[in-house]
Amino acid sequence: MSAADRARTVLTRLVEASATERVLISTAALVLSILIGTAIVLVAGRMTTCAATDAVYYLGTGFCYDPVVVFDRLFLGALGEPFSGNWSPDGQFAVTLRETTLLVFTGLSVAVAFRAGIFNIGPQVQMVVGAMATAVAVLWASSFVSGALGTVLLIPFGVLVGAVFGGLYGTLPGLLKAYADANEVITTIMLNFIATGVTLYLVSGPFKDPGSAANQTVPLPEFARFPSLLFGSRQDFSLVAFAIGILAIGGLYYVIEHTAFGYDVRTSGIQPEAAEYGGVDAAKTVVASLTLSGALGGVAGAMYVMMILGTFQTGLPSYGFDGITVSILAGNNPLGVGVAALLFGILKSGTTVVQFATDVPPQLVGVLRGLIILFVAMPEFFRLLGRRLSPSGPERNPVATDGGRREGETDE
């Protein structure tokens, strides 16, 4: 089988995996959530007071908020006005991709643990640990190199450091679970507090930037940050980081679907007894998958430091927790994580646009975001709805229950 043939098989399989169904379901979810969101925006707009000139009128009734504008801003704004004719790579679209990039890593981090049947709450803290380690290590290393060579050397170095430290902070709950039977939800939450405390101490003490009032490290030199390539530097987005994200998606997909380790992970995630029977070392698989999960979270931290902030500061945004939603939205499938991260990225970046463009309170925009995620996350509901509405529709292959033969099957 040539590489091209193989690629084609993969593609067909992807397409055939009830692609129509998935697209239909996602579209239905989006439409329904927008309809309900519209109603909420209208009602909320009715309950607020505003100047008559600011109001919009539907069916002779005045509303303070215009749902059309809200959703227009939320989506088109996040995409950087694609239809306005003056789309620029340096605009809001870069912000969307920036958010997407980080969510890809935290999403993958949660997904790989989930596939092994482990609920890793820890990507947030693994990101913090990775970010701190990267900032300190890259600062130290940046005194030896500089210029373009510095960029070429320090970027991979920083990402690696983030992965290693994030990974180690994932190994810890892994070991605790595998050998001391400690519940990973508890341990990752507890380790959260420890890491937050320790990083706060480090960054307010030994590693504090003496020239700054904030608890942060000395800023990284410009050459030690992700180059902005094509997209300009205004929005702190780097195509390089995005490309690494795409590679990570592909890489994790390959690991899960095409390696013995991935097979072990999936088997122990779905049916631990069968995995045990099949010679899977449960303890090793737990430790390895949590380490990998932590490493991905750590890379998110490295990216945050080297692409967005340029320094390490306490109180990182909650990419790690958002990663849980992203992964669930994606059904814990690495390829799906890419799509879910993009949707989430659009919603995150669109929210700020809505706040700039309208008087709609941010809390209300949060409700709209939540609605969209809620509906997209419950495909079963739409499958059920679809089946109700079309009794003659394509039925899924039923499971042969005890006591029967398939209809149309001939007797032997």
Add this chain to the structure above:
Amino acid sequence: MATAVHLEEITKRFPGVVANDDVDLEVERGTVHALLGENGAGKTTLMNVLYGLYEPTSGRVRLDDEVKSFDSPRDAIDAGVGMIHQHFMLVDPMTVTENITLGNEPRKWGGLAVDREAAREAVVELSARYGFDVDPDAPVEDVSVGEQQRVEILKALYRGADVLILDEPTAVLTPQEVEELFGVIEELTAQGKTIIFITHKLGEAMRAADEITVLRDGRKVGTVAADATTREELAELMVGREVLLDVDREPAQAGEVVASAADIVVEDERGVRAVDDVSFEVRAGEILGIAGVDGNGQAPLVEALTGIETPDAGEIRFLDEDVTSASRRERIASGMAYIPEDRQERGLVMDFGLIENALLGSQHSQEFGPGGRIDWPATREHAEAIIDEYDVRPPDPEAGAESLSGGNQQKFIVGREFERDPKLVVASHPTRGVDVGSIEFIHERLLELRRQGVAVLLVSSKLEEVQGLSDRLAVMYEGEFSGVVDPADTTEEELGLLMAGEQPDSVDERIDSGTEQTAAADATGGEGA
């Protein structure tokens, strides 16, 4: 005589599946009617229709010539139909009396309190009327399985059942308890109750029933009087062709010792010895059978041998090496195949397709996972070969494991394990819940392996199976071997006594007791060599 139950043209469809197709069933009052068929023939579905759990797609249920329609089991119970499920629905810590009267307790103080005295009296009276031997005050968890079953029957009778449905009532009983159950059934019918019992065992149907209705593929293939038929005829009706009930096999050509266990102890989570000092050897080219009622330590013994659990004491040797603490993966790699007892928990990953299931256990092998990278095309070919060779249906490697019937799932596991080129096959209940056609097929394959010089350890609670296939037969009771016998030389009754932990006099001479079991095993194993 009057017809107590009349099912007319019952059809029950599930999406895409016809579980019952135009089935007629007439049962006379005061008789025992066996519903015989392979797994998946539609027996339980039909009875669930009668018990109100399913609404039939078409057809009518008549009781005493009156058309009934049941929305739920409650309606069925009110109409005098009781069902005793395979798995008992009893509350373990509660007493026999409490279990029997549960939900229908006699009341006092205007319905505010349970009248325990009246309840107890009712139970005592009921069990006396049918000659049941139950202790009304014993907690259910302390009484034997056979007694629990009688409690279930009493519960149905207490609720006023005239028609009793028993679903595979003998599956959990020792041979002696089965005899007791048949006595109970006789007593019930003598007092006018009507019994329908579901079974896939020919002998039981012949032994206990007046009439036998055979179902196959959801259809009724015939109703015969028990005293006017033969086992061969029934088997033929069940599978639609003649089945070899007796296994043809040549004497064992036992060779080297392939695997051995010495003084194995496995403790359960309470610290009780589930396996208590068991020793045995299995040689190349022989089948060592382990018989016994489920739950007497067979499962932990097998798990210790195959590397799922580590024994608390003792030594396991495989191919002249000490593998007591070797991992499961190492044991698979060195040629130990294992057909697990629970195919849906362990043997197959239910959410995977057959291709991915063909890989289970071989994911790290040179053949399918060289260098940690899975060779999916080769795995697919392997799955197709298993499907082809072992007649797995539907012959679709992409099919999900859960969409296959039990027999086909088992054939796939058997195929996967046998194709490992094993030195030792550990087969735990390989034909449990499998249809007659597949049973025969699996038996032939096991004998084929034996011919090829593979050592086989066969654990089964089916006496016919272990007796027919084994060269030597160990009987396990409460974690120990109560005897190791030559199966050709031992009667079912003697085995039944061993399974109940008793020593039949006639067998005593042929077995050694205690720690000499290995020696005994050697002696009998040596005969064929």
